[in-house]
Amino acid sequence: MPSAAAEPLTPERILETTEEVLRRFGPTKATVVDVARALGVSHGSVYRHFPSKAALREAVTDRWLAKSVVMLEGIASAPGEAAPSKLESWLEALFEAKRHKAGDDPELFATYTVLLAENSGVVDTHLTELIDQLTRIIAEGVAAGTLAAPDVPAAARAVFDATGRFHDPQYVAEWFSPTITTEFEAVVALVIRGLRA
Template identity: 90%
Template sequence: MPPAAAEPLTPERILETTEDVLRRFGPTKATVVDVARALGVSHGSVYRHFPSKAALREAVTDRWLAKSVVALEEITSASSGSAPSKLESWLEALFEAKRHKAGDDPELFATYIVLLDENSDVVDRHLTELIDQLARIIAEGVDAGTLAAADVPAAARAVFDATGRFHDPQYAADWLSPTIFAEFEAVTSLIIRGLRA
């Protein structure tokens, strides 16, 4: 049932509805007409906010990825806590966010895997943001003398790459393993010990 006509058509409302449409029809069958129909508007109204189907799908992908960045930024910029504990919390939060996305809404997660492949620029920006957050935590530890890294950006990239099994969607099936938490702990402990000054 379309929402009340009095509700304004905003980009955020379009994106929320697009998620619902993608969940129902999947990325190959969902169309802008389906989104417009769910909103109770013409497809031209949707195109006024997003000039193409590709732009709409890119915006949905960006919105989905940005949700985890906000929570991770809170950890990164927190004024309390040592850098090693922040690093551990950050890695745990990233893993938990990815696991929830895969487990809580598997249909939408599968859709986003397709969208991630389509929108490599959005994904590249997202990965750059995440690695930048890691670099800031490591740099804070270097400044405080609790972590050691001669090349902070390289260290951040190495930490991100070394923990890929716990956040890269291609490993989502592994996240159901009964030993995954012990494996995550072993890897993160090794990384943090290796970075300690």
């Protein structure tokens, strides 16, 4: 593929192609050689950016998770919206993002579920980022007097845990049940009521 090889070989291009290769071959069969072949470069060129297959898989997992973090950060840091309604928007956006990822491309979602299990460090960092966003939203509400929490980071963690059914990929099979939206709304209402000042 000379035209592909003519483009500069950036980490982003490698990761995009890695996702493509993972989708095509599945997480157990995909190799660095497959990625290099799809890019029309030597596997040495790929290794110059990612020193091992494990590093490449970790980076592609991180990239996938980072997309929702960036989108949710937009909600968390938006000025103007009152904390209780911002909290609701944030939880809705998280659930929607997960449902879309799972529904639009179930095979890729299943592939990433395998990658998540083997990159628990990346997952832990991701969860910390999300809980940090929740912490900032709740702290805003406490400062404005709309929310109450004696220990804001613990409350953020509790909100995250209480809504796990709607973002933990273990529950993917339930996200498309006819009653899931009602169930989601009931949990969100309960949790927000539990934080009201």
